[in-house]
Amino acid sequence: MPKAKRRRLTAATIAATLGATALAACGSDDDGDAEAGPAELTYWSWAPGMDKVVDIWNKGPGREEQIKVTVKKQAQGDELVTKILTAHKAGKAPDLVQAEYQTVPTLVSNDVLADISGEVGGVQEKFEDTVWQQTTLGTDAVYALPQDVAPLMFYYREDLFEQYDLDVPETWEQFADTARELKQKAPDKDLTTFSATDSGLFAGLAQQAGAEWWTTEGDSWKVGIDAPATHRVADFWGGLVEEDVIDNEPMYTPAWNKALNTGKQIAWVSAVWAPGVLPTVAPDTEGKWAMAPLPQWEAGEQTTGSWGGSSVGVTTDSDHPEAAAKFVTWLNTDPEAVAALAAEGGIYPAATAAQTTGAFDQPPAYFANQADFYDRATEIAKTTAPSAWGPNVNVAYNSFKDAFSAAAKSGDKDEFTAAVRTVQQDTVADLKKQGFEVAP
Amino acid sequence: MRPARRPAYGVKGAPYAFLVPAALLFALFFALPIGYAAWLSLHRVEVKGLGLGSGAREEVWAGLSNYTDALTDAELLHGALRVLGYGAIVVPVMLGLALTFALMLDHERVRFAPATRLAIFLPYAIPGVVAALLWGFLYLPEVSPLHYGLDRAGLPQPDLLDGGSLYLALSNIAVWGGTGFNMIVIYTALRAIPAEVHEAAKLDGCTPLQTALRIKVPMVAPALVLTFFFSIIATLQVFNEPTTLMPLTNGISTTWSPLMKVHRDAFAENDIYSASATAVVIAFVTLTLSFGFLRTVNRRTRQEEAAR
Incomplete structure (x- = not known):
């Protein structure tokens, strides 16, 4: 019945027209695999300064190989994923795309990213295992090469911590005590805020606590959001909001910018890219911030999560997958390329060797007071816990925003617990709706 | 040849x-x-x-399963109810203000009419997203001059982006932006009323208020119907303002209005299938409501004409 009924009315005409374009594009995949060049590739990326890095390729190695790459600047976020999926549907996806790690399973599941394991032999050792695993999804295939990593860290106002005689927290318990102590000493100030609009930060904190939100069991997905590790994080932040010792309003609002700039909030749990954000958010406090490792659940541990980070993949629509793979390998592992990425785009590279190159000798300008900023960052990056992404992270993230916004508003710790369950239910329901098998 | x-x-x-x-x-x-x-x-x-x-x-x-999902979706229903609540504030306030301003501008002894008209109309020229951002700044307690003033005066500072006041905050943006346009439509209709009607009313001893209520308002009824019709459609499609304010507050969910749910499903969750079904349902409801209103109005006009 389904197939017969599909062809009906005028809809059939439209379907036929659209289908034809898709089919035509599918057939053109396996053309030029013998040689990499000559080829002209398009690359969708949102990294600032990427055109300059690509220029180095086009004038140097790319010229020799006759592989020319053109960057098309994109906006970051969920909408780029939709844009790629739509382009792929029409068979017109670019040869190369930048993809945040958590979107890789979605893109693979939609058959957008090609397996380039045959073309990128030997690069695995250049990355941490926990990073590499996000682009292979634990299989033998390689769907993308890591570009940047974003380990979580603790940023604080060094001067105000001194003024209020606060210790830099090493555990989350101390973090809570610091929040209380500050509230006592300066009732109009907050240590930080719980932001319900930043699903990625919460996911990173859960990752640190050992949560694995998506795993596979045979042929089915297992969703582990409603698990002790996530609840530990949710209870912790819910408790602080309930006690009213931290703020509960979202980050990245004019109000939050002002709070950071005026010292109303004196700390920020963020990632290694924070030095790129703080100058615009809190321009008046340059040189007053310092970075420390993320507080730990158990004293003496060293683990962190991540908030963002991205990879670059070759699409199945590309007519020149070999050439594209060659470029991706150069872009993310070649010392000159990675140094340029750091200098032009301010990104923190995933390739471990690149983290200690000359580009990172000096601390970021905003953190001129902390000379060993990048040495510490490198140490912290090594302690990143494994992450476990699935094919509908976007659904979980949206559910998180709605459920945790309501919880944060209520200021009730129990609501945070309930919100974790809601996110789990929404995520499982969506997987089932799409036809995935879901392990109980 | x-x-x-x-x-x-x-x-x-x-x-x-x-x-x-x-x-x-x-x-x-x-x-x-x-x-x-x-x-x-x-x-x-x-x-x-x-x-x-x-x-x-x-x-x-999928057959009609996307439709049954959409129609049984509690969140979509809640979104629709929120929009109805929002519309119940926006439409009467906006049209009431538009009519009042139009009548005042139409008064023969009004001064600075062109400048005033332009001033009231101007917000309509500001794009919805910009207007929402602008008001968003005024609503956020930490950056709002309004809250600063209240704080200085020792008065309580309401959270405008939460609970019931959120409806007022959102409606305010729509009223601010839409009143001018509707005023112009009504005002144009008022100017089209022949001068002898005014004269006759004056000779019969009508006060300006009576002229306005008994003569002008009934005569611009078609313009009122038109603006009402447009306002209903605009209300049911509310999207810009809540979407722009959403990242600023915990009070607005990603599915606050039905159109926001469509947008989220299609562009954040890549489910264009159920988004399409929801969109079709919204289009159907909008058509039914707006044309239903037009028919009722037309029928009544016809009855009135027949009664005469």
Whole structure:
């Protein structure tokens, strides 16, 4: 019945027209695999300064190989994923795309990213295992090469911590005590805020606590959001909001910018890219911030999560997958390329060797007071816990925003617990709706 | 050549020839996209196994399941109720203000009419997103001069982006932006009233207020109906303001209004199938409500005419 009924009315005409374009594009995949060049590739990326890095390729190695790459600047976020999926549907996806790690399973599941394991032999050792695993999804295939990593860290106002005689927290318990102590000493100030609009930060904190939100069991997905590790994080932040010792309003609002700039909030749990954000958010406090490792659940541990980070993949629509793979390998592992990425785009590279190159000798300008900023960052990056992404992270993230916004508003710790369950239910329901098998 | 036959042929075919461009544009940019949306809404994606790699996803016939999902979705219903609540504030306040301003501007002894008219109309020229951002700044306690003033005066500072006051905050943006446009429509209708009607009213001893309420308002009723009709449609499609304010507050969810849910499903969750179904439902409800209103109004006018 389904197939017969599909062809009906005028809809059939439209379907036929659209289908034809898709089919035509599918057939053109396996053309030029013998040689990499000559080829002209398009690359969708949102990294600032990427055109300059690509220029180095086009004038140097790319010229020799006759592989020319053109960057098309994109906006970051969920909408780029939709844009790629739509382009792929029409068979017109670019040869190369930048993809945040958590979107890789979605893109693979939609058959957008090609397996380039045959073309990128030997690069695995250049990355941490926990990073590499996000682009292979634990299989033998390689769907993308890591570009940047974003380990979580603790940023604080060094001067105000001194003024209020606060210790830099090493555990989350101390973090809570610091929040209380500050509230006592300066009732109009907050240590930080719980932001319900930043699903990625919460996911990173859960990752640190050992949560694995998506795993596979045979042929089915297992969703582990409603698990002790996530609840530990949710209870912790819910408790602080309930006690009213931290703020509960979202980050990245004019109000939050002002709070950071005026010292109303004196700390920020963020990632290694924070030095790129703080100058615009809190321009008046340059040189007053310092970075420390993320507080730990158990004293003496060293683990962190991540908030963002991205990879670059070759699409199945590309007519020149070999050439594209060659470029991706150069872009993310070649010392000159990675140094340029750091200098032009301010990104923190995933390739471990690149983290200690000359580009990172000096601390970021905003953190001129902390000379060993990048040495510490490198140490912290090594302690990143494994992450476990699935094919509908976007659904979980949206559910998180709605459920945790309501919880944060209520200021009730129990609501945070309930919100974790809601996110789990929404995520499982969506997987089932799409036809995935879901392990109980 | 037989020139005699050609005109005959041309005259017969002319209407169709003239229709072709319009029909073509209508088909390409209206009927076809709607048809495609309807087609999408009857399908869904079926994943096999882990859903990784090529051929793991297939588009299959879904029947009406997307529609039953949309119609039984509690969140969509709540969104619709929120929008109704919002509309119950926006439409009467906006049209009330627009009518009042129009009547005041139409008064013969009003001064600075052109400048005032422009001042009231100007917010309409500001894009909805910009207006929402602008007001968002004024609503956020930490950066708002309003809250600063209240704080200085020792008065309580309300959270405008939460609970019941959120409706007022959102309505305020719509009223601020929409009043001017509606005022111009009503005002234009007022100017079209023949001068002798005014004179007759004055001779009969009507006060300006009586003229306004008993003569002008009934005579611009068609313009009021039109603005009401437009306002209902605009209200049901509210999207810009809540979407822009959403990241600023915990009070607005990603599915606050039905259109926001469509946008989220299609562009954040990549489920264009159920988004299409929801969009079709919204279009249907909007059409029913707006045309239902028009029919009721028309029927009443006809009855009144018959009664006379």
